[in-house]
Amino acid sequence: MITYPVVEKFISINGEGQKAGELAAFIRMRGCNLSCNYCDTSWANTMDCPCEFLSTEELITWLTEHKIKNVTLTGGEPLLTKGIDIFIESLGSSGFSVEIETNGSVALDCFHNLLHRPAFTMDYKCPDSGMEQAMCTDNFSLLLSKDTVKFVVSSIADLEKARTICTHYKIADHCPIFLSPVFGRIDPKEIVEYMIEHHWNEARLQLQMHKFIWPPEQRGV
Numbered sequence: 001m002i003t004y005p006v007v008e009k010f011i012s013i014n015g016e017g018q019k020a021g022e023l024a025a026f027i028r029m030r031g032c033n034l035s036c037n038y039c040d041t042s043w044a045n046t047m048d049c050p051c052e053f054l055s056t057e058e059l060i061t062w063l064t065e066h067k068i069k070n071v072t073l074t075g076g077e078p079l080l081t082k083g084i085d086i087f088i089e090s091l092g093s094s095g096f097s098v099e100i101e102t103n104g105s106v107a108l109d110c111f112h113n114l115l116h117r118p119a120f121t122m123d124y125k126c127p128d129s130g131m132e133q134a135m136c137t138d139n140f141s142l143l144l145s146k147d148t149v150k151f152v153v154s155s156i157a158d159l160e161k162a163r164t165i166c167t168h169y170k171i172a173d174h175c176p177i178f179l180s181p182v183f184g185r186i187d188p189k190e191i192v193e194y195m196i197e198h199h200w201n202e203a204r205l206q207l208q209m210h211k212f213i214w215p216p217e218q219r220g221v
């Protein structure tokens with residue numbers, strides 16, 4: 001029986017993305033291949049982080065008990081979890097609406113062809129994250145309208161790079177573009193001013209809502 005290394009699971013409102021404000025269940029998997037210098041869940045990224053090994057049946061029982069429709073798989077990097085494709089199919093065939101928060105370094109081609117293809121919220125790691133060299137830009141051509149490309153920006157230089165990438169890969173023809181400030185590192189006003197200055201109608205500012213509702217460092221919300 002496959003089990004998955006879950007470092008936390010909780011019900012909350014989704015603080016980010018196309019379903020921001022809707023109830024969702026979050027399942028956070030252990031381990032990540034990147035180390036973004038702003039990561040707000042770096043505690044979950046090491047392989048010695050305490051976790052529970054849970055089976056599909058245990059996780060679906062928990063979701064069913066909470067009468068939840070939306071499920072977000074996050075981490076760490078959820079797409080590196082062994083057998084995650086099987087879990088995604090099980091969630092989809094059980095009727096859950098599945099969103100994956102993924103870091104942009106994992107090739108999506110094998111997940112794109114799943115019977116129950118989830119919605120991907122895929123980061124493009126901007127230069128100031130220190131992780132841009134790991135980006136798998138072949139993913140852009142696979143994205144659909146239910147997916148999102150998210151740029152988590154630290155600076156105007158990051159915004160410049162985000163705009164260049166959007167133009168080059170014609171991202172707005174595939175899916176929505178979200179701009180999210182690295183929490184506390186850039187004033188969201190600067191992002192709005194940048195959008196106005198560059199007539200950037202295709203982009204959408206998003207703030208991590210849960211960090212305004214609860215203390216920004218709080219886990220499990």
Ligand SMILES: C[S@@+](CC[C@H](N)C(=O)[O-])C[C@H]1O[C@@H](n2cnc3c(N)ncnc32)[C@H](O)[C@@H]1O
Pocket residue numbers: 032038039040041074075076077078101102103104121122123150152180181182183208
């Ligand atoms: C913790 S990551 C986990 C999923 C995956 N590893 C990824 O990077 O997309 C979830 C989302 O939180 C964002 N994030 C992490 N730290 C952040 C911070 N300090 N401020 C804003 N967003 C942050 C990431 O960029 C990503 O979009």
Ligand SMILES: Nc1nc2[nH]cc(C(=O)O)c2c(=O)[nH]1
Pocket residue numbers: 012013014015016026041072074075101210221
């Ligand atoms: N409420 C809430 N919404 C979220 N959306 C994406 C999250 C994540 O950490 O991936 C997250 C999270 O940690 N909490």
Ligand code: SF4
Pocket residue numbers: 032033034035036039040041042045075076077103
């Ligand atoms: S890829 Fe995601 S989980 Fe990994 S370090 Fe970056 S923000 Fe954190």
Ligand SMILES: [Mg+2]
Pocket residue numbers: 040041
């Ligand atoms: Mg988070």
